[in-house]
Amino acid sequence: MKHYHIILILLFTSCAHQLPPATEIRPVVEVVYPQMGKQTVTLAASGMIANSEEISLSFKTGGMVEQVNAEEGQYVQKGALLARLNITELDAQLQQSDLNISKLQRDESRLIKLVKDTTATIEQLQNTQTSLSTAKEQKRGLEYNKQQGYLYAPSAGFILKRTVNPGEFKSPGSPVFTLGSNTSDSKWVFKISVSDKDRIQLHMDQKTMITLDALPGKSFNGNIIKLSSIPDVQTGTYDCYVSFDPGTTNIVYGLTGKLSVGYESSEAYTTLSLDALTGVDGNDAIVYTIGADSLVERKSVHIHSINSKTVSIEEQLNAAVITAGKNDVIPGKRVKIK
Structure with a gap:
């Protein structure tokens, strides 16, 4: 009887060793493969319809003003008679x-x-x-x-300010009008102010796109015609002037809008799908990559720029990056790629 019990124990032990191991459950994920290269970066800035130059106009000789032909906000052609003295x-x-x-x-x-x-x-x-x-x-x-005694417009533009009325006496050199003039052949100029970082990415004749808040759904192609090389004393920003042709669209001075300029970055960045990011905090984010043996790795990255569906990061990544199923993965555990 004693030998019988020993045989049963040996049989049970043998059967236990022959059971298959428990199957490892791996979360199913979707991935993208990062691409490395220089990126087209879009610079966006707010601005308004303006003029590239402001000219203060005055009579070189003093006298009584007899006639004034221009009002504030009026567009005048080059050579137009603006005012004259009693001669x-x-x-x-x-x-x-x-x-x-x-x-x-x-x-x-x-x-x-x-x-x-x-x-x-x-x-x-x-x-x-x-x-x-x-x-x-x-x-x-x-x-x-x-x-x-006759004051003519030296160039085409808008009367930004008028400081004279008929019957007034004006001394020599006293301001009469402030004329907003354009240095280009275009009647309209869009002005923005940019930081020093953005200024070095801009150059003359660079292509741009303008959208105006008052005209949703419309956009205008433009070219940079003037760039300041010295920052504004008060703001520290640089002025940029863009010439554009509105065609038959009715445009008025002072309209606000946005300007977009695309340029190629000087450094190479890694491009990913926007879905790959998680835990975004300012310019910092987290991505999950799949390394050797399908093991998940958690990595911190720095965001350089974000487009509509993609993101450029500063770090170089050579492994697949998880885009879907991130919430189910654990660093150091294996996953299954869908």
Whole structure:
């Protein structure tokens, strides 16, 4: 009987050793394979319809303002008459100058004959000729002052500010208008301000795209026409001016919007699907990669830029990155790729 019990124990022990091991349950995941290379980065900045230059206009001669032809916000063509002074006094001086020149010319002719007859001296003739030359120069000065009584637009643009009304007296050099002018052939310019980091990525004639808040669904292609090389003293930012043609679209000064500029990054980055990120905190995030023997590894990464469906990170990754099923994985455990 004792031997019988020993045989039963040996049989049970033998059967226990022959049982198959428990099957390991591996979470099923989906992955992407990262790509390394230089990325096209989109710079986005807010701005407004503006002008590339602001010109302060004034009369070079003082006087009473008789006529004003431009209002604030009005678009004017190059050469348009903006305002003029009362030039009645100058006209009277010019008429008097003409009479004086005519008299001196007659005196000169008479003295030339008298000198030939030796009844007048050469000195008298020379004095008259000097007076005649002086009178002609004075007339040219009066004519110049008369021309300066008319204020014309030096270039096409918008009247940003008007500080004059008919009947006012304006001293020489006193501001009358501030004209917003463009250095390009385009009537419209979009202005943005960018940081030093973004400024070094921009260059002249770079292609851009503009969207305006007042015109949803519309976009305009533009080119950079002016870039400041010195930062603004107050903001520390750099100004960028973009010329664009709105076609038949009605545009007004001061409209706000956004500008997008694409450029290639100077360094290579790793591109992943946006679904690969988890635990995003500012520019930091977590990804799960699959290493040797299908083991999961948890890695911290730094975000460089995010596009609509992809993300560029600074770290180089050579392993598959989990995009779906991240919540079921445990670092150091195996997974099954779908």
